[in-house]
């Protein structure tokens with residue numbers, strides 16, 4: 164293995180001590196990697212059989228323009244998504260710009276004036292605060308449209324199941340359940356916990372629509388939210404299911420009626436899924452889905468690797484190296500702003516795109532402090548590619564995720580460790 168150590172030291176400038184330390188850790192977590200490989204293998208079969216069942220063929224790779232009537236590729240892709248996620252229907256479109264947009268379309272499509280939205284899993288992802296508009300007046304938000312919002316806070320990061328029954332009223336129309344921690348330092352929800360929340364909700368109000376924000380969760384486990392009883396699951400194609408190849412897009416899967424409501428909101432009432440050109444990107448969306456189980460596996464290996472490294476170096480990590488994972492996000496409490504900056508600069512330095520750029524903390528809309536971001540991605544903002552970001556406030560938690568291949572995750576993380584080593588922030 165000396166060829167690798169020599170190359171990495173000479174060409175990448177990574178200290179041999181850092182390489183040896185990381186190699187030892189990789190060796191120590193081999194069993195974890197095998198478990199991840201088995202889940203990827205299972206999900207690979209799942210994706211493959213959905214493609215075979217839907218008789219995917221190269222006629223589906225053609226582009227449509229304009230209205231996009233009779234887009235066979237689009238309809239087949241949606242049918243494949245529905246099968247992969249065990250849903251009745253799917254809406255998978257390049258016209259959905261992001262995860263936030265997909266959630267917006269699902270929420271606005273299914274909520275009406277006077278309805279209430281409930282989050283039983285604490286505060287929603289930052290960008291959703293604007294969509295809901297409960298904290299401040301936001302033009303066009305759900306609150307401005309007369310839809311109210313209620314939230315059950317987590318207790319020490321855990322779901323407060325006992326408060327769910329009392330929070331549900333006549334008005335409760337939709338319950339939103341965020342699987343991933345997002346940028347909170349709390350455990351992410353397992354499929355089992357999601358199932359328990361849904362059972363609790365349905366026991367009080369069987370017709371409440373249960374929607375799971377599945378961002379970062381796809382293919383991390385062998386089942387997905389619809390199998391846990393969700394009526395809708397929503398995510399972004401520039402995260403897990405796009406496999407790094409999708410240049411844009413989002414998906415909504417679930418019950419026919421609710422997916423159709425979302426489609427009427429995305430395009431127009433009366434038109435729904437019938438329109439929407441794919442402009443030539445269907446092959447990337449399909450091939451990205453095909454690669455996604457493997458890409459997600461590589462990202463997970465990176466997350467486990469980073470968790471093991473930093474916990475051995477004395478940092479608090481979430482999830483811990485031994486916890487079962489339900490999303491690809493790894494949080495590490497870096498203790499000092501200098502550590503955060505070195506880590507993010509290392510991740511950036513190890514990127515295939517913009518590796519020469521030096522990230523700086525800066526003021527971002529919607530945040531109460533400066534934020535630093537490392538992202539050298541082929542697709543702008545893609546976080547299935549190796550990326551890290553951190554709000555610059557105590558305890559200086561960095562959120563790292565992605566990696567199109569395990570090898571790149573490893574090199575990126577080693578570069579970050581090396582940056583901290585060279586700046587005397589860690590001892591090996």
Ligand SMILES: *Cc1c(COP(=O)(O)O)cnc(C)c1O
Nearest residue numbers: 261262263288343345378379399
């Ligand atoms: C990323 C993310 C979103 C929003 O997705 P964008 O594509 O960034 O708009 C929503 N919820 C969760 C849990 C996420 O991780």
